[in-house]
Each structure stands twice: as structure tokens, then as C-alpha cells.
Amino acid sequence: MRVGLLGCGIVGTKLVGLINERGPTIEAGSGLRLELAAIAVRSSSKDRGLDLDDSMLTTDAEALVTDPSIDVIVEVIGGIEPARSLILAALKSGKPVITANKELLANVGAELYEAAAANGVDLLFEAAAAGAVPIVRPLRESLLGEDVRRVMGIVNGTTNYILTRMADDGVSYADALSEAQRLGYAERDPTADVGGFDAGAKAAIMASIAFGAQVVAGDVYHEGIGAITQGDIEFARQFSYTIKLLAIAELQDVADGEGSEIGVRVYPAMVPNDHPLASVRGSFNAVFVEGQACGELMFYGQGAGGLPTASAVLGDLVDASLNLRRHTFHPVPSGPRARIRSIDALESAYYIGLTVEDNPGVMSAVAGVLATHDISIKTMQQQEAVPNEDGDQARVALITHTALERDMQATLVDLRRLDDVCDVNSVLRVIGS
Numbered sequence: 001m002r003v004g005l006l007g008c009g010i011v012g013t014k015l016v017g018l019i020n021e022r023g024p025t026i027e028a029g030s031g032l033r034l035e036l037a038a039i040a041v042r043s044s045s046k047d048r049g050l051d052l053d054d055s056m057l058t059t060d061a062e063a064l065v066t067d068p069s070i071d072v073i074v075e076v077i078g079g080i081e082p083a084r085s086l087i088l089a090a091l092k093s094g095k096p097v098i099t100a101n102k103e104l105l106a107n108v109g110a111e112l113y114e115a116a117a118a119n120g121v122d123l124l125f126e127a128a129a130a131g132a133v134p135i136v137r138p139l140r141e142s143l144l145g146e147d148v149r150r151v152m153g154i155v156n157g158t159t160n161y162i163l164t165r166m167a168d169d170g171v172s173y174a175d176a177l178s179e180a181q182r183l184g185y186a187e188r189d190p191t192a193d194v195g196g197f198d199a200g201a202k203a204a205i206m207a208s209i210a211f212g213a214q215v216v217a218g219d220v221y222h223e224g225i226g227a228i229t230q231g232d233i234e235f236a237r238q239f240s241y242t243i244k245l246l247a248i249a250e251l252q253d254v255a256d257g258e259g260s261e262i263g264v265r266v267y268p269a270m271v272p273n274d275h276p277l278a279s280v281r282g283s284f285n286a287v288f289v290e291g292q293a294c295g296e297l298m299f300y301g302q303g304a305g306g307l308p309t310a311s312a313v314l315g316d317l318v319d320a321s322l323n324l325r326r327h328t329f330h331p332v333p334s335g336p337r338a339r340i341r342s343i344d345a346l347e348s349a350y351y352i353g354l355t356v357e358d359n360p361g362v363m364s365a366v367a368g369v370l371a372t373h374d375i376s377i378k379t380m381q382q383q384e385a386v387p388n389e390d391g392d393q394a395r396v397a398l399i400t401h402t403a404l405e406r407d408m409q410a411t412l413v414d415l416r417r418l419d420d421v422c423d424v425n426s427v428l429r430v431i432g433s
């Protein structure tokens with residue numbers, strides 16, 4: 001099976017190494033001999049630390065994808081263009097494609113899934129959702145007949161590393177981020193990770209596959225981790241929770257009985273310490289799936305990095321090659337555009353962190369505001385008051401029972417108006433056990 005590789009950076013170089021190293025085992029197990037035919041890159045003079053024949057590298061990716069001597073294409077360039085056009089051209093010339101490109105699939109996935117089906121070839125993308133963690137194949141195959149209700153994951157290793165350092169070692173957000181950048185976990189511009197956009201793209205892909213409806217990156221509600229403080233981490237500990245950046249895709253029946261909507265969102269949330277996701281630490285990823293018949297499942301592992309990502313790509317490469325040999329393919333269930341549930345309709349418990357004047361009656365005033373919006377308090381903690389020039393101030397944290405997001409937003413407006421509330425420092429959703 002002659003393989004054409006588009007891109008030879010962090011993932012591509014590791015894939016070249018793996019094809020060479022694992023080739024004999026793959027051949028012994030499947031009878032399939034993977035042969036690297038050509039590699040398209042931007043600069044053919046760059047040293048990639050690989051022992052490659054110079055004739056293998058090309059800067060003409062368009063010619064590579066339509067070369068009739070190449071059977072299967074791997075795209076690890078990234079971004080929308082030229083990746084999209086190259087993949088479409090490869091599919092149209094009857095070649096299966098493997099991609100790790102979450103940005104591309106979360107924006108124009110449906111177009112590519114349809115092109116793959118129209119040409120009767122595979123488009124496989126295990127590495128685009130959670131790196132080496134197998135979640136796309138289980139959702140597409142093992143759980144195809146399952147009534148999946150929720151997919152909830154830690155799918156960004158950078159933010160999980162930062163939050164773990166903050167919780168375990170008392171490091172500030174800024175210091176944990178600089179450390180993640182030094183270690184190569186975070187980009188110099190970390191916005192895609194810390195702002196929740198990378199996790200949002202993965203949430204859109206997982207939602208589309210889990211629920212068989214088109215969900216795109218623009219449908220995902222985002223909040224990043226930049227506002228999380230040591231104060232929140234400390235209160236979380238006191239309440240027996242851990243703060244995690246979660247990507248959540250949920251199927252919800254519509255109240256009038258007319259079908260269902262998909263809620264898809266990324267935000268930092270309080271996860272109870274006895275929930276399996278609370279124990280996912282450092283740069284690890286995990287995806288928790290809830291289905292009507294299967295119950296709860298969790299998939300865990302390395303969500304990024306050249307070698308783990310290349311491992312997932314290699315699995316897809318073998319799968320697509322075997323399918324091509326058998327003249328078959330797995331169509332991606334690409335349904336109609338999803339009906340997206342507004343964040344205002346979210347029902348959740350909430351954590352609220354406040355700074356208040358240490359005056360008698362302040363707590364009952366806070367509770368009174370919540371009560372006017374039908375929100376009841378489950379538990380509340382106050383830290384020792386500290387003096388400042390306007391008098392003593394105290395940090396207070398409370399966790400509510402389940403409330404509607406729109407009621408919570410109205411509550412926050414009213415809390416900020418109270419004379420004794422100096423600041424509403426943070427608001428986080430709280431996940432049930």
C-alpha cells in the first residue's frame with residue numbers, strides 16, 4: 001500500500017518513524033505492506049532528522065494527491081487551506097484519507113464526509129479528537145447502535161497541565177502557563193488552548209459523530225481558564241471538587257416533545273473528586289461517555305504529542321488500507337445541521353465566589369437575591385475576613401442546587417448591585433457525581 005504523506009512536522013516525522021519501525025509487525029499481522037511513497041512539505045531543504053531519500057520529498061502537494069501510483073493519503077499539515085482542497089482532490093481520485101486536523105473537520109467536516117462517501121473511500125480522523133485516546137472509532141463503530149446521551153471530556157492537555165499544577169503545587173495561573181510554554185505543552189500564543197477553542201473544535205467533532213448531526217466549531221459555547229485563581233482552587237478543595245476544563249456534548253429532548261437539541265460547550269467546571277474525570281492529571285486527556293444501554297464508559301490517555309498522535313494516525317492508516325484492499329469503507333454518519341441548545345437553557349448547579357464586606361446580614365442579603373430567582377443554596381463557605389482601607393472584607397463561596405443559566409445570569413446582575421458585595425469573583429458550573 002503506497003502512502004502519500006502531506007506534512008512532515010511534529011506528527012509527520014513521528015509517523016515516518018513508526019511506519020518504518022512497525023511495518024514488519026503490521027505486515028505479519030495483516031499481510032499489508034505500508035510503503036512510504038512521497039512526502040509533501042513546505043520547505044524541502046529543512047533537516048527533519050530522518051534518514052530519507054531526497055527524491056521522496058516534494059513541495060508539489062497537488063501532484064502528490066492525484067498521483068495514480070499512490071494508494072492512500074495522510075494529511076498532517078493542519079489548518080483549513082490547502083488541507084481542504086488537497087483532501088477533496090485525493091478523495092475525488094479514489095484515495096482514502098487519514099487526517100489529524102481538528103480545525104478542518106470542526107469547520108468543514110460535513111463537506112469532506114460527503115465527498116468521502118460519494119467516492120466510496122474512507123476519511124478517518126481518530127487523532128483529531130483526543131490524540132492517541134480512541135474515541136472516534138468507539139463512537140462510530142462500537143457505539144453505533146447505542147443511544148449516547150452525553151460525551152464529556154478533558155481534551156486539552158495544556159489546560160489540564162496548568163490546572164493540575166495550580167491545584168497540586170499552589171502555582172499561579174501565569175506561572176503555570178509560562179512553565180507549560182517552556183515545556184512545549186503550550187504555544188507562544190496560548191489562546192487556542194487556554195481560551196477553550198482547541199477543546200471546542202474537538203467537542204464539535206465528537207458531537208457530530210456521537211449524535212449523527214452536523215455541529216461546527218461556531219456552535220460551541222466557550223469559556224477559557226484564564227480567570228481561575230488560587231482562591232477558586234482552594235474553595236474547590238474545601239467543597240471536595242477539582243476544577244477541570246471540560247468539553248461537553250449533550251443530547252437533550254425538547255420540552256414540547258418535538259425532537260431533540262444538542263448542547264455543546266467548553267468551560268472550566270467543578271468536578272466532584274469521586275468522578276473519574278477528577279483524577280485525570282497533568283497533560284493527560286480522558287473522554288467520559290454516557291449511553292442509555294452501555295452506562296458510563298471512560299477512555300483515557302495522551303491527547304497530543306508527536307508520537308501518541310502518530311500512533312492514532314497509524315491505526316487509521318492500517319484500517320483504511322485494509323478497507324481499500326477489501327473494496328469497502330466506513331461512511332461517517334453525517335446527518336442534518338444540528339439544532340443547537342442555547343447556553344441560556346442550560347440546567348446546572350453553580351459555584352459562585354464573592355468578595356463581601358464583613359457586615360452583619362450580608363449573607364442573608366446574598367441568599368435573598370438567589371431566592372428571588374428561585375435558586376437555592378446547597379452549601380456555603382466563608383474565609384476569615386481581612387482588613388482593608390474600607391473595612392473588613394471576606395471571601396465567600398457557595399454552591400447552588402440546579403438552576404437555569406438564564407436565572408443565574410440575572411442573579412449575578414442583582415448580586416453585583418448589593419452594597420455589601422464588593423465583587424463577584426468567579427462563577428463556575430458544577431458537575432454532578
Ligand SMILES: NC(=O)c1ccc[n+]([C@@H]2O[C@H](COP(=O)([O-])OP(=O)(O)OC[C@H]3O[C@@H](n4cnc5c(N)ncnc54)[C@H](OP(=O)(O)O)[C@@H]3O)[C@@H](O)[C@H]2O)c1
Nearest residue numbers: 007008009010011041042043076077078100101304305309
Ligand atoms: N502536534 C500535536 O501534538 C498534534 C496532536 C493532535 C493533532 N495534531 C494535528 O496534526 C496536524 C499537524 O500538526 P503538527 O504539530 O505536526 O504540525 P507542524 O509541526 O506545524 O507540521 C506541519 C507540516 O506541514 C507542512 N506544510 C505546511 N504547509 C504546507 C503546504 N502548503 N504544503 C505541504 N506541506 C505543508 C510543513 O512543512 P515544513 O516542515 O516544510 O514547514 C510541516 O512539515 C494538525 O492538524 C494538528 O492540529 C497535532
